[in-house]
Amino acid sequence: MNPVVGLDVAKGESQVQAFSDKSKPYGKSFSMKHTREELDQFIGFLKEIEEVTGQVPMVILESTGHYHSPIVQCMEEHEILYILLNPIISYQAKKSSLRKVKTDVIDAYQLCVLYYKEDFEPHKNRGIQLLNLRNLSRQQEIVTNMYVEVKLHFHTILDQVFPEYRKVFGDLYSKVSLSMLKEYPTSEAILTAGESRLVESVMEFCPRRSGQWAREKAKKIMDSASRNPFQKVVYESHLINLRMYIDLLFHYQGHLSDLEGRIVALANEVEEYKIIQSIPGIGEKIAATIISEIGEIDRFNHPKKLVAFAGVDPSVHSSGKFTATINHITKRGSSRLRHSLYLAVLCGIRSSRNKKLKAFYDKKKSEGKPAKVAIVACINKLLHWIYALLKRKETFLDLA
Template identity: 25%
Template sequence: MAGEINKSCGLDIHKSFLIATILSRSGEKQQQRIKRDDDGILSLRNWVTSEKCDVVACESTSDFWVPIHDSLIKHLPFIVGNARDMKAFTHKKTDKIDSEVIAKLALNGMVQPSRVFPKKHREYRSYIRLRHKLVQKRTDIKNEAHAILAPEMFNLKDVLTDIFGKNGREILSGISSGKNVDQIIQNLSPNVRKKSAQIRELLDREISQSAAIRLQICLKLIKNFDDSIELLGKEIFNYAYGNHKREMEILKSVPGIGELGAATLIAEIGDFKDFASGDKLASWLGLVPNVYQSADKYHNGRITKRGSKVARWILIQIAQAAARTKNSKLKEFFNRKKKSIGHAKAIVALARKIATIIWHLITNDEMYEDETGYIKGEVQRRKIVETEIFSVDERISIISEIFAIVEKKKPDIK
């Protein structure tokens, strides 16, 4: 922030109220408790502007700061700082002390601003994060369904690869609603109906009423989650392709990155040009190790895990996929690292490398190119070796010649 700060305001924000402290260079202090509603935010804005504050600062905990930020940012600088860097250095912990400490840090220019995305982008990111949570919850419900079926001895995995696919749900719905086996089999796809004997043997048992009720509830919840995830997916991709089409194309050219991965990275990282280098981006994502140094001792610890958890998670998933991609430099990098540091650390190292690669690609508007000749989306066709076709007589003649050669090479046994 340019210029000297003569007066600052620190906010300790909670769900229903906030504590605001105004400090000046002369040592004057004012403090108020304000309700966190429309009237309270308006009174806060009028107060800090009338007091001619140079800056307002708060911690980036939860999303309670968002409406306050959006209201005040049009009138004066508003800094949202990382809570890790703004802890009170005192044995006491009260809302008033927290507010005053934030004001002091802001007054002395010691608050490092966090990146605040535009409102539209924050909404887009909220779709991504909600989808991520719904997928996790859907997985929990599926695991619960597995737990229901296990004691009932319904081992559908012996027949189906995915028991929550179309055919699997038809079977689960049938056994939970009391349908007979013929009705269930009739509604299955032709490929699965070929296994009707196995299905009959599997379903030749009764499910308990308790298990049936719980299974029905699980299936309904999974269906609701599927519908919600599909709806969010449409909103996500509409925004991603509508506003970041070029970035989507660039990201999808990288091994391991699909549509959802690209959309998630754009949502969580935002403008890649905010970072001076790929290493800065990797650091912001928490993919760099903690460093401990004292005198001649130097030690690298675990990764910092700062920044977006969702971005870090998707990069790890991308790295897992890239490590399995044939004929790519990324797989070669992973294999080299794996020999020295093991599988798990090699995946993290690959995730960091991918982060630096995508920063370079986006900032330079380049598509990913692999020196090994890997092209994403290209089907690796199986080589067909053409063999010469011989007639029956020719085959007999060749075999006879082979036997004759073998007989000649046999040693004489005396």
């Protein structure tokens, strides 16, 4: 016998369907809450199937973001093998039916049927260290996007309160710049305080700089206040929003700085991190993202599988005598990995940092390839290098 248990995972609960063998459902489908008690009952149910069939049942479920995490952790604690399926595969299998029916019971049933049709490999557990690195890298991306959004709202308010302030400091988002703006948000507040008070404030917020620098900045602030078209702020709500966005900018800057420090510290403990960084054009942040998204290189037995995982493999369309000549990349893999590789290629070919990659890019351009096509080819080439380096545990030699 070849028993299998299909799980249709949802938020907080799953639908369970068991098969003792091909075309032989075992009992009725039932619902299971993601609580410790019901998860323990599920483990007992798996042991019951093992006693009846004489074989340890395989569990098959779809990858559903974080909803499947309680079940996966429970099964790993009990050393139960499971198949974590890409939802695209199960969706395509469901489309093979002529009937248009969608219920949790049928989905769990179809997962069991799919198990007997295909030859799936059990899910390979990833190292906790690399998963922690991946979680921190993804969180950094989320916080960065939130930070950028706050910046946009901050610009909108600044345009309605003090647009000339942008020209005062080289970095508008530096600590001294935002602190001064929070303390003196209007032309009226600046002109009332006077230049000498501004010098003191600049020195207070940035004590490491010289007095001469503080006087120059104070003079620039005074000049910008006199040029400001909004000499008086009509809407008090703008000032409230401005201070709120400055506080949020400080808040996100602190979180991003903390995340960056933790990512670098964790990445330095991983051997593969230094190997990836040996490739010209790949810095700390990109290296951390690449290694955390790829995970253990042993998961891939061929470089083409790594290319497919990144979603830069070409799509194929052929029907009858027609074969498409213009094919886009599939983009079905990790978007974060793909974006990091794109940035790595751009950094590598600019100023010829990576001589081998730049030579390969120029070769593709000389063949008449458009710039984006040449860059995708470089990403493909870079993935082959990464695969070889990680497999051999060697550093990159740029001898072109």
